[in-house]
Amino acid sequence: MAEKERKDGYSTIRVPQEFATEIDKLIGKHGFTSRAEIVKEAVRQFLQKYDPHLSMINHNNNGVKIRDIKLNQVADIQITPKGIYCPVCDASNCEHIRFTLMQSDIINIIKKREKKTEI
Numbered sequence: 001m002a003e004k005e006r007k008d009g010y011s012t013i014r015v016p017q018e019f020a021t022e023i024d025k026l027i028g029k030h031g032f033t034s035r036a037e038i039v040k041e042a043v044r045q046f047l048q049k050y051d052p053h054l055s056m057i058n059h060n061n062n063g064v065k066i067r068d069i070k071l072n073q074v075a076d077i078q079i080t081p082k083g084i085y086c087p088v089c090d091a092s093n094c095e096h097i098r099f100t101l102m103q104s105d106i107i108n109i110i111k112k113r114e115k116k117t118e119i
């Protein structure tokens with residue numbers, strides 16, 4: 001893979017044509033609309049696996065504590081019926097939240113809660 005730095009916050013990475021062909025097959029599936037989205041998701045999962053700087057400390061019905069050793073902080077992710085929120089990033093979509101939503105325990109809690117609100 002060759003890489004070129006750009007000043008707009010993006011880097012151009014070249015992949016073999018056979019990868020591009022396989023990536024293109026996923027466009028329009030699983031909510032992906034572009035090559036860039038698919039590659040971003042793939043790399044994000046890869047980095048999480050090989051650079052696990054986030055870990056779940058504990059969780060209760062109102063939220064999840066995620067330790068971030070890069071920031072040396074604990075993100076107190078709040079899960080409410082209105083949505084999910086990270087006070088460290090002041091955001092509802094950040095790496096702490098994406099990490100939170102990858103934990104099977106948390107997915108189960110959210111699913112249970114959604115069932116309760118349906119009743």
Ligand SMILES: [Zn+2]
Binds near residue numbers: 086087089091095096
């Ligand atoms: Zn965050």
